[in-house]
Amino acid sequence: MGRAGAGTRRGPALVTALLVAAGLLAVATPQDAHAATACSGRKVRTLPFATGSVLVHKRGGYVCAVAVPKKPGTKRQMSVSVRARGGRAVVDSGRYAYRAGPVTVHAGKRCVWVTGKVSGRSVSSGWILC
Secondary structure (H helix, E strand, C coil): CCHHHHHHHHHHHHHHHHHHHHHHHHHHHHHHHHHCCCCCCCCEEEEECCEEEEEEECCCCCCEEEEEECCCCEEEEEEEEEECCCCCEEEEEEEEEECCCEEEEEEECCEEEEEEEEECCEEEEEEEEE
């Protein structure tokens, strides 16, 4: 009988833990959800900054990036760029509510430089994925 009582005490704690985890996932994933439909491959970097972040994905020799705002839904100036070393940057810039990009370059085994900007604040990666 002692075991049955212990199991029922764990039940509410487990339910609470699951609800908390679900709430955290709902808060943490809107940016990833918008980017997931934009870039294929696996996410290799997240470059956060004050007003958003740049999500960088890689598949084979291709690198893809999107810039997403912290608070999506309102149109604002955004841009994202990816440049493979020795090549030209591929850029998407404009007024968007949910994301700038995707932009994709064939990097092969070369390093890439990724930048992103949302509402005047920005991030620059330096050479990464070398």
